[in-house]
Amino acid sequence: MAIQVRLFASLRERAGWSERLVAVDGLPATPRSLWRQLHLSDGAEAGTGRAGQADALPQGIRVAINQAFAAPDTPLVDGDELAFLPPISGG
Template identity: 40%
Template structure:
């Protein structure tokens, strides 16, 4: 699974992207966020409040209950505001 990080999420994690192999019990975006938060202090900081992070799975906006699978591309970024 390819994970992409943008804006302050990237800054906190210290990576723009990474390849990961989450355990089988990770089946949705929320589970992926919870698992990623355990990967180190930068990840824990970035995902400390999952409500502050948005996701896209295979370039489509995805809610926390959206399924994820091996081979997917998942991007994480802060909420976008207009103005």
């Protein structure tokens, strides 16, 4: 299946891309698994320092599926738009 992944603000600049169609095979995909698959923690300043945690979805990052907030372990379906959102600062 294919998932449209979008990044915003600091996450977009760290990764160097804003939007990408990602092919997913095999196990059911979730936002958490795509975060790992796309190595989106690469370049983050604050690592956990613990083995196995390097690719974990950081606590401050929120997830939206089809433009609505969602839990990081929500199963994705073909055609979903998945966005990773850095901490919000509006108003």
